[in-house]
Amino acid sequence: MSTTYLEAIRQGMWEEMERDPNVFLLGEDIGVYGGAFKVTAGFFEHFGEKRVVDTPISEAAIVGAAIGAGLMGLRPVAEMQFADFISCGFDQIVNFAAKCRYRWGAAVPLVVRAPSGGGIHGGPFHSQNPEMWFVRTPGLKVVAPATAYDAKGLIKAAIRDNDPVIFFEHKGLYRRIKEDLPAGDYTVPIGVAKVAREGRDLSIITYGAMVWTALEAAGRLAEEGVSVEVVDLRTLVPLDRETVCASVKKTSKALLLHEDTRTGGMAGELAATLTEAVFEYLDGPIVRVTAPDTPVPYSPPLEEAFLPNVERVVEKARWLRRY
Amino acid sequence: MSTTPAIGMDRQPRAALAERCLYYMSMMREIEDRIERKLYRQGKIVGGVYVGRGQEAISVGTALVARPDDVMLPAHRDLAVFLIRGVSAGRIFAQYMGREGGVTRGRDGNMHMGDLKHGIVAIISALAATVPVAAGVALALRYTGIDGVAFSYFGDGATSRGDWHEGVNFAAVHKLGVVFICNNNQYAYSTPLSAQMACANVADRGPAYNIPAEIVDGNDVLAVYEATERARAYARSGQGPYLLECKTFRMTGHSAHDAAHYVPQGLFDEWGKMDPITRLETRMLAEGWAGQDALDRARAAVHREVDGAVAWAEQSPFPDPATLEEDVYESH
Numbered sequence: 001m002s003t004t005y006l007e008a009i010r011q012g013m014w015e016e017m018e019r020d021p022n023v024f025l026l027g028e029d030i031g032v033y034g035g036a037f038k039v040t041a042g043f044f045e046h047f048g049e050k051r052v053v054d055t056p057i058s059e060a061a062i063v064g065a066a067i068g069a070g071l072m073g074l075r076p077v078a079e080m081q082f083a084d085f086i087s088c089g090f091d092q093i094v095n096f097a098a099k100c101r102y103r104w105g106a107a108v109p110l111v112v113r114a115p116s117g118g119g120i121h122g123g124p125f126h127s128q129n130p131e132m133w134f135v136r137t138p139g140l141k142v143v144a145p146a147t148a149y150d151a152k153g154l155i156k157a158a159i160r161d162n163d164p165v166i167f168f169e170h171k172g173l174y175r176r177i178k179e180d181l182p183a184g185d186y187t188v189p190i191g192v193a194k195v196a197r198e199g200r201d202l203s204i205i206t207y208g209a210m211v212w213t214a215l216e217a218a219g220r221l222a223e224e225g226v227s228v229e230v231v232d233l234r235t236l237v238p239l240d241r242e243t244v245c246a247s248v249k250k251t252s253k254a255l256l257l258h259e260d261t262r263t264g265g266m267a268g269e270l271a272a273t274l275t276e277a278v279f280e281y282l283d284g285p286i287v288r289v290t291a292p293d294t295p296v297p298y299s300p301p302l303e304e305a306f307l308p309n310v311e312r313v314v315e316k317a318r319w320l321r322r323y
Numbered sequence: 324m325s326t327t328p329a330i331g332m333d334r335q336p337r338a339a340l341a342e343r344c345l346y347y348m349s350m351m352r353e354i355e356d357r358i359e360r361k362l363y364r365q366g367k368i369v370g371g372v373y374v375g376r377g378q379e380a381i382s383v384g385t386a387l388v389a390r391p392d393d394v395m396l397p398a399h400r401d402l403a404v405f406l407i408r409g410v411s412a413g414r415i416f417a418q419y420m421g422r423e424g425g426v427t428r429g430r431d432g433n434m435h436m437g438d439l440k441h442g443i444v445a446i447i448s449a450l451a452a453t454v455p456v457a458a459g460v461a462l463a464l465r466y467t468g469i470d471g472v473a474f475s476y477f478g479d480g481a482t483s484r485g486d487w488h489e490g491v492n493f494a495a496v497h498k499l500g501v502v503f504i505c506n507n508n509q510y511a512y513s514t515p516l517s518a519q520m521a522c523a524n525v526a527d528r529g530p531a532y533n534i535p536a537e538i539v540d541g542n543d544v545l546a547v548y549e550a551t552e553r554a555r556a557y558a559r560s561g562q563g564p565y566l567l568e569c570k571t572f573r574m575t576g577h578s579a580h581d582a583a584h585y586v587p588q589g590l591f592d593e594w595g596k597m598d599p600i601t602r603l604e605t606r607m608l609a610e611g612w613a614g615q616d617a618l619d620r621a622r623a624a625v626h627r628e629v630d631g632a633v634a635w636a637e638q639s640p641f642p643d644p645a646t647l648e649e650d651v652y653e654s655h
Contacts, residue, residue, distance in 0.1 A: 024466070060490075064459060065493055068457060092486075139651055
């Protein structure tokens with residue numbers, strides 16, 4: 001039976017809670033109501049109020065309490081109702097959780113789940129991709145799965161990790177994609193990228209929902225005789241530079257793609273990494289396809305213009321191919 | 324001041340308690356005097372210095388009530404918490420000097436230190452950030468069935484921050500065992516209490532969260548001790564958190580570089596007469612708990628102990644720059 005991306009995250013958390021009594025959930029409306037997106041539907045009934053903690057509207061307290069519990073050896077999974085609200089708990093994440101191990105040797109096993117991304121007409125406060133705030137904070141791990149398989153494997157790995165992990169789950173993927181998952185326990189290692197499609201002529205390096213955009217673009221380009229490799233980062237920190245560089249060494253051309261806005265986005269870091277590591281292999285400029293530097297707009301024509309799409313990727317890839 | 328002994332205490336244990344209080348208050352005073360007035364001026368303290376001079380009764384009177392399974396979340400004027408939980412004075416000096424032997428091994432400075440082996444969580448500079456963390460600690464204690472409570476420390480200024488309100492509310496809603504301890508020293512850096520909050524007391528904030536709140540003379544260590552016993556008993560009972568406001572005065576600037584010209588001299592004079600160490604010594608003499616010679620010997624012993632701790636810290640090496648990138652993440 002095919003499993004959706006949302007169901008994969010559910011299964012991952014469920015299995016970890018069955019496996020380890022120290023794993024517990026906290027967040028707004030996650031208990032009786034089952035979560036704004038119903039990711040935790042049924043958890044309260046099965047695991048009880050001790051392990052599925054409904055909280056006040058209080059992101060700093062949710063993250064702060066999760067840190068306190070993590071310091072004491074529990075494994076909290078904190079839900080931000082929308083990734084956009086993570087800014088309310090920002091200080092707790094970047095100044096408290098991220099620095100404990102370095103400053104005083106204290107482990108903070110903590111997962112913050114952040115439903116992110118646009119395409120659902122959520123407007124400026126229900127559509128953002130705030131991953132870079134955390135990517136540039138040493139001490140945090142940042143993951144952003146694209147597939148149901150990876151979503152399950154990575155949420156399980158994140159829960160077992162002894163460092164704070166920010167888990168960006170793209171809410172546009174929740175019910176849009178599904179696949180058959182293996183029976184039984186598996187994890188996907190944090191910090192390992194995946195070649196989602198092999199190719200020879202150019203590499204598209206991306207993550208999250210844009211992996212699907214890249215794959216569709218690669219399919220169209222294949223009809224034109226262009227062989228595109230798609231690298232799915234899966235984890236943004238620690239970044240799997242080896243897989244990224246190996247792909248570009250092979251294809252000599254790099255198109256960097258993300259749904260996040262342009263300035264200070266992941267593409268900039270990837271471009272610098274590639275320039276430092278594989279400059280002599282490049283046969284063209286490193287190019288970016290990203291959202292523009294604007295808030296995420298609400299109205300459909302505006303949001304469609306904002307989000308990177310297959311046409312834009314195909315067009316940029318053709319240009320790069322000809323270069 | 325109460326004339327009846329605390330429940331379960333006859334005169335003799337009370338004398339012994341006073342002796343312990345005096346020791347830890349004197350240690351805190353002497354350690355911070357060395358740091359602020361000697362080592363800092365000698366250039367041996369490489370960063371900021373924040374002391375709790377005049378406020379020693381609060382960290383001492385509260386932390387002596389804590390049991391081994393309680394978890395402490397001290398703020399930056401609560402040095403005695405560390406001493407009472409068994410962190411050596413030498414490690415504290417080394418911490419201020421940025422040495423390998425410091426509690427954070429040179430990774431952080433001054434009172435930014437913690438050690439879970441001693442049940443202490445380190446603060447960060449953003450005030451009140453540890454308040455929701457304390458709620459989480461208490462949640463974990465209940466979750467795992469440990470008979471302990473969290474001691475959450477902060478100053479008056481910290482209660483203006485959202486983290487404070489979110490943390491107290493969270494603890495109140497979930498009836499978590501937290502003793503919230505405010506050292507109300509009446510100044511947040513240069514900002515007086517009247518410009519910090521519109522209510523007269525930090526304890527006035529308690530009713531908004533439906534938690535008990537008590538005001539205690541923060542310069543009377545035995546009164547702080549007794550109030551903390553009440554607070555801890557309540558927090559441990561499962562009824563929820565307890566807010567203890569200890570009224571005191573910051574007898575220094577905000578930090579070693581701040582001469583505090585904005586504080587009227589009259590306030591220093593007035594509060595100087597209520598110095599918690601002098602008050603306790605006077606009481607010990609009056610009650611016959613100690614003689615002057617015993618107090619003199621105790622003071623000399625504290626000086627010697629602190630001399631030894633400074634010497635230990637000064638021989639501790641600076642951290643090796645080669646370790647710069649270690650411990651950002653768990654090493655595999």
